[in-house]
Amino acid sequence: xxxxxxxxxxxxxxxxxxxxxxxxxxxxxxxxxxxxxxxxxxxxxxxxxxxxxxxxxxxxxxxxxxxxxxxxxxxxxxxxxxxxxxxxxxxxxxxxxxxxxxxxxxxxxxxxxxxxxxxxxxxxxxxxxxxxxxxxxxxxxxxxxxxxxxxxxxxxxxxxxxxxxxxxxxxxxxxxxxxxxxxxxxxxxxxxxxxxxxxxxxxxxxxxxxxxxxxxxxxxxxxxxxxxxxxxxxxxxx
Amino acid sequence: xxxxxxxxxxxxxxxxxxxxxxxxxxxxxxxxxxxxxxxxxxxxxxxxxxxxxxxxxxxxxxxxxxxxxxxxxxxxxxxxxxxxxxxxxxxxxxxxxxxxxxxxxxxxxxxxxxxxxxxxxxxxxxxxxxxxxxxxxxxxxxxxxxxxxxxxxxxxxxxxxxxxxxxxxxxxxxxxxxxxxxxxxxxxxxxxxxxxxxxxxxxxxxxxxxxxxxxxxxxxxxxxxxxxxxxxxxxxxx
Amino acid sequence: xxxxxxxxxxxxxxxxxxxxxxxxxxxxxxxxxxxxxxxxxxxxxxxxxxxxxxxxxxxxxxxxxxxxxxxxxxxxxxxxxxxxxxxxxxxxxxxxxxxxxxxxxxxxxxxxxxxxxxxxxxxxxxxxxxxxxxxxxxxxxxxxxxxxxxxxxxxxxxxxxxxxxxxxxxxxxxxxxxxxxxxxxxxxxxxxxxxxxxxxxxxxxxxxxxxxxxxxxxxxxxxxxxxxxxxxxxxxxx
Amino acid sequence: xxxxxxxxxxxxxxxxxxxxxxxxxxxxxxxxxxxxxxxxxxxxxxxxxxxxxxxxxxxxxxxxxxxxxxxxxxxxxxxxxxxxxxxxxxxxxxxxxxxxxxxxxxxxxxxxxxxxxxxxxxxxxxxxxxxxxxxxxxxxxxxxxxxxxxxxxxxxxxxxxxxxxxxxxxxxxxxxxxxxxxxxxxxxxxxxxxxxxxxxxxxxxxxxxxxxxxxxxxxxxxxxxxxxxxxxxxxxxx
Numbered sequence: 001x002x003x004x005x006x007x008x009x010x011x012x013x014x015x016x017x018x019x020x021x022x023x024x025x026x027x028x029x030x031x032x033x034x035x036x037x038x039x040x041x042x043x044x045x046x047x048x049x050x051x052x053x054x055x056x057x058x059x060x061x062x063x064x065x066x067x068x069x070x071x072x073x074x075x076x077x078x079x080x081x082x083x084x085x086x087x088x089x090x091x092x093x094x095x096x097x098x099x100x101x102x103x104x105x106x107x108x109x110x111x112x113x114x115x116x117x118x119x120x121x122x123x124x125x126x127x128x129x130x131x132x133x134x135x136x137x138x139x140x141x142x143x144x145x146x147x148x149x150x151x152x153x154x155x156x157x158x159x160x161x162x163x164x165x166x167x168x169x170x171x172x173x174x175x176x177x178x179x180x181x182x183x184x185x186x187x188x189x190x191x192x193x194x195x196x197x198x199x200x201x202x203x204x205x206x207x208x209x210x211x212x213x214x215x216x217x218x219x220x221x222x223x224x225x226x227x228x229x230x231x232x233x234x235x236x237x238x
Numbered sequence: 239x240x241x242x243x244x245x246x247x248x249x250x251x252x253x254x255x256x257x258x259x260x261x262x263x264x265x266x267x268x269x270x271x272x273x274x275x276x277x278x279x280x281x282x283x284x285x286x287x288x289x290x291x292x293x294x295x296x297x298x299x300x301x302x303x304x305x306x307x308x309x310x311x312x313x314x315x316x317x318x319x320x321x322x323x324x325x326x327x328x329x330x331x332x333x334x335x336x337x338x339x340x341x342x343x344x345x346x347x348x349x350x351x352x353x354x355x356x357x358x359x360x361x362x363x364x365x366x367x368x369x370x371x372x373x374x375x376x377x378x379x380x381x382x383x384x385x386x387x388x389x390x391x392x393x394x395x396x397x398x399x400x401x402x403x404x405x406x407x408x409x410x411x412x413x414x415x416x417x418x419x420x421x422x423x424x425x426x427x428x429x430x431x432x433x434x435x436x437x438x439x440x441x442x443x444x445x446x447x448x449x450x451x452x453x454x455x456x457x458x459x460x461x462x463x464x465x466x467x468x469x470x471x472x473x474x475x476x
Numbered sequence: 477x478x479x480x481x482x483x484x485x486x487x488x489x490x491x492x493x494x495x496x497x498x499x500x501x502x503x504x505x506x507x508x509x510x511x512x513x514x515x516x517x518x519x520x521x522x523x524x525x526x527x528x529x530x531x532x533x534x535x536x537x538x539x540x541x542x543x544x545x546x547x548x549x550x551x552x553x554x555x556x557x558x559x560x561x562x563x564x565x566x567x568x569x570x571x572x573x574x575x576x577x578x579x580x581x582x583x584x585x586x587x588x589x590x591x592x593x594x595x596x597x598x599x600x601x602x603x604x605x606x607x608x609x610x611x612x613x614x615x616x617x618x619x620x621x622x623x624x625x626x627x628x629x630x631x632x633x634x635x636x637x638x639x640x641x642x643x644x645x646x647x648x649x650x651x652x653x654x655x656x657x658x659x660x661x662x663x664x665x666x667x668x669x670x671x672x673x674x675x676x677x678x679x680x681x682x683x684x685x686x687x688x689x690x691x692x693x694x695x696x697x698x699x700x701x702x703x704x705x706x707x708x709x710x711x712x713x714x
Numbered sequence: 715x716x717x718x719x720x721x722x723x724x725x726x727x728x729x730x731x732x733x734x735x736x737x738x739x740x741x742x743x744x745x746x747x748x749x750x751x752x753x754x755x756x757x758x759x760x761x762x763x764x765x766x767x768x769x770x771x772x773x774x775x776x777x778x779x780x781x782x783x784x785x786x787x788x789x790x791x792x793x794x795x796x797x798x799x800x801x802x803x804x805x806x807x808x809x810x811x812x813x814x815x816x817x818x819x820x821x822x823x824x825x826x827x828x829x830x831x832x833x834x835x836x837x838x839x840x841x842x843x844x845x846x847x848x849x850x851x852x853x854x855x856x857x858x859x860x861x862x863x864x865x866x867x868x869x870x871x872x873x874x875x876x877x878x879x880x881x882x883x884x885x886x887x888x889x890x891x892x893x894x895x896x897x898x899x900x901x902x903x904x905x906x907x908x909x910x911x912x913x914x915x916x917x918x919x920x921x922x923x924x925x926x927x928x929x930x931x932x933x934x935x936x937x938x939x940x941x942x943x944x945x946x947x948x949x950x951x952x
Contacts, residue, residue: 155940173948226869234887411710464631472649
């Protein structure tokens with residue numbers, strides 16, 4: 001069991017009938033329920049709460065933070081962004097979903113623009129598992145389809161992932177590195193491309209399995225807490 | 239709980255009084271006991287058993303194979319080597335210890351010479367954890383000493399590891415990539431440098447913790463079983 | 477200028493009218509001409525020559541070996557394979573083309589099965605550059621099409637590449653890691669997927685540019701020649 | 715020939731007699747001269763110049779920026795830092811020296827704290843080449859000593875390098891990943907540990923060879939300029 005906080009901008013669902021029709025209680029609710037059903041201890045937080053729902057005490061008790069944002073990345077305060085980044089450096093896992101590629105915490109942790117190609121025409125996406133030994137693929141088929149998706153295409157301007165787990169094929173002719181693992185500080189980060197506010201992608205069983213696995217993978221371990229700073233010699237010096 | 243088979247050449251311990259004084263029942267026994275105490279289901283196998291104790295049925299029931307060899311690498315039959323390599327390709331974990339760098343299965347899986355520098359004068363080794371988020375470092379200190387060790391020094395002629403977990407410092411002036419993670423097929427491989435037949439290194443608590451973690455890390459998961467071969471199109475072709 | 481040897485099985489072109497119509501003088505001739513036009517010093521070698529044209533003296537004078545094989549992988553003698561593998565370990569570059577994924581030297585250097593999915597219906601392939609800073613992409617477009625190709629699809633059972641340069645999209649619904657960089661010993665290896673014996677893929681300008689770049693990238697450098705074996709201490713020992 | 719700008723904080727040399735004794739004209743002058751002697755077109759820039767000497771037009775004409783900073787990282791304006799980061803994203807190489815690990819541009823591009831252990835007692839450092847096929851090692855010995863160095867020890871809190879070229883051994887018992895390659899956007903970054911303001915390390919031939927090689931390696935190539943943003947489909951959609 002991992003303690004998870006699912007963060008959602010939670011604007012689309014209140015502003016757009018199309019989005020509300022798919023995610024009436026917000027994307028965070030669907031993601032949180034899916035993780036809860038799989039045994040995790042899950043809370044939620046949203047942009048318009050005080051401190052965006054991400055106070056220091058919330059982060060201190062979070063093993064893995066799941067991040068959904070799209071239209072209002074700029075409204076996330078720099079103070080909260082730094083708090084999230086520090087929490088990741090100190091070991092909190094971070095699961096960045098779909099349009100979260102342009103979120104402040106992800107860009108800050110990647111050090112790149114995180115730009116990509118995109119197209120929103122509801123085309124088919126097929127996800128291929130390229131690293132079937134990775135724990136994030138447990139119970140995931142070798143390939144599966146998302147009937148209607150927003151396309152994200154390469155070049156995806158991120159650092160080469162430490163581990164590349166999934167690739168996407170799009171009907172319109174593009175490919176994408178859709179499941180990318182990183183470590184920053186002692187925190188593990190998984191970027192997962194699928195998901196969109198007007199398609200019920202987070203209801204798909206395969207997607208929920210990946211989210212569950214990613215939460216397990218990103219949860220902090222019990223490795224050493226490194227010492228930084230001035231250090232006395234461990235050996236006699238001449 | 240992981241099902242482990244600890245393989246040992248088991249010659250030194252019978253041929254040399256110096257080795258027998260440290261490992262009277264064989265290195266495999268000490269390693270196996272340490273893993274058993276940590277809850278794993280552990281068997282052993284040795285070079286002079288039929289099929290070196292590694293029949294197909296033994297491998298079929300092994301999650302992780304631990305390999306110790308030193309003087310008699312060439313006596314391991316190519317048939318058994320291919321069997322081990324195939325098992326790794328199919329998901330079995332492999333934990334290669336110290337002088338196992340020159341074993342046939344490791345060289346076969348790495349595709350390189352696996353050569354290195356060495357010196358046996360009982361100097362001090364200090365192991366540094368460089369990737370403290372890695373599960374193999376759970377409960378391991380940031381650094382720890384091995385009072386007397388055989389030196390292995392760079393250049394270590396292996397592929398760049400997928401994940402580099404430990405580095406060694408040696409009193410005589412060398413460094414070494416001492417904890418190296420690889421995936422080959424769907425099998426996970428961990429090369430762990432420490433250990434020697436005339437020093438009680440496998441009795442050290444830190445070393446046993448690493449072995450335990452490595453066995454957990456290398457155990458096969460439940461990812462998809464890839465299909466290989468001729469494949470019908472998934473989309474209509476013009 | 478790099479000294480290149482282009483190796484070809486050279487069977488298809490003599491056995492099949494379809495292949496001969498596309499590559500009347502052999503695939504090696506087209507590849508060699510393309511590299512020669514770009515300023516390299518290029519020789520060729522084929523399976524049915526003595527020692528397959530790959531005597532020790534030929535390899536000693538080769539900076540980069542280009543490998544095409546398809547139907548007769550098993551006819552390449554193990555002695556020549558070991559000679560090629562040793563030359564790579566000692567710094568010779570190796571450029572493995574298309575169906576060369578199943579060649580003995582490539583499998584030997586990768587340590588995996590190198591299996592994949594395949595289909596031969598002449599569908600469209602589109603190649604995407606995912607790492608535009610890599611020297612192998614100099615002068616290469618961000619994406620380009622191959623009108624008719626044999627499909628190779630993931631899972632491609634190779635070690636995770638040190639650098640992933642190209643991805644392929646296929647009309648039938650698959651994706652593939654089509655440009656993969658490795659180092660084994662001090663030799664650099666580039667696997668490049670495109671190319672087929674019944675399509676004039678090696679006549680395409682983009683493909684020839686990649687081959688040229690890859691030859692430059694894989695050519696041996698002037699780094700240190702590591703010492704292996706017993707080593708005296710560099711520091712005073714207590 | 716690469717167009718290089720060597721940036722120096724240039725405070726130590728004017729504030730401290732000890733530093734001025736070693737680098738009377740500034741560290742940038744020694745580094746610039748070494749690169750000029752090796753055929754590069756080298757300019758310099760310092761903190762106290764307008765815009766720290768790093769106007770947009772200077773960066774526009776710089777292939778590779780070399781960065782030395784130590785005491786005054788915080789005085790580098792955020793505007794210039796963003797300008798440098800964007801230039802790297804767009805292909806400019808960046809060579810970060812020693813205490814530059816804590817510079818704003820490096821931390822910004824890494825997304826981590828870049829913390830480490832340190833000690834300044836003038837102990838011996840020995841640098842080991844672990845990846846002798848890498849172009850940055852051309853003409854560099856397998857190992858070489860720096861008689862007196864400031865120690866930097868692991869854990870170095872950076873992302874796992876794309877390529878790890880050098881490791882350091884320190885007399886006092888630590889190790890360090892001293893030559894680390896990264897790509898961010900289309901810019902190549904090399905972190906090189908050695909160098910200190912009170913030791914004549916940049917006068918050492920081996921160090922100057924590495925700087926020369928690193929500048930060549932980091933120089934921008936001629937790969938495709940990726941398109942980002944909304945993209946029309948390349949295939950007919952159903």
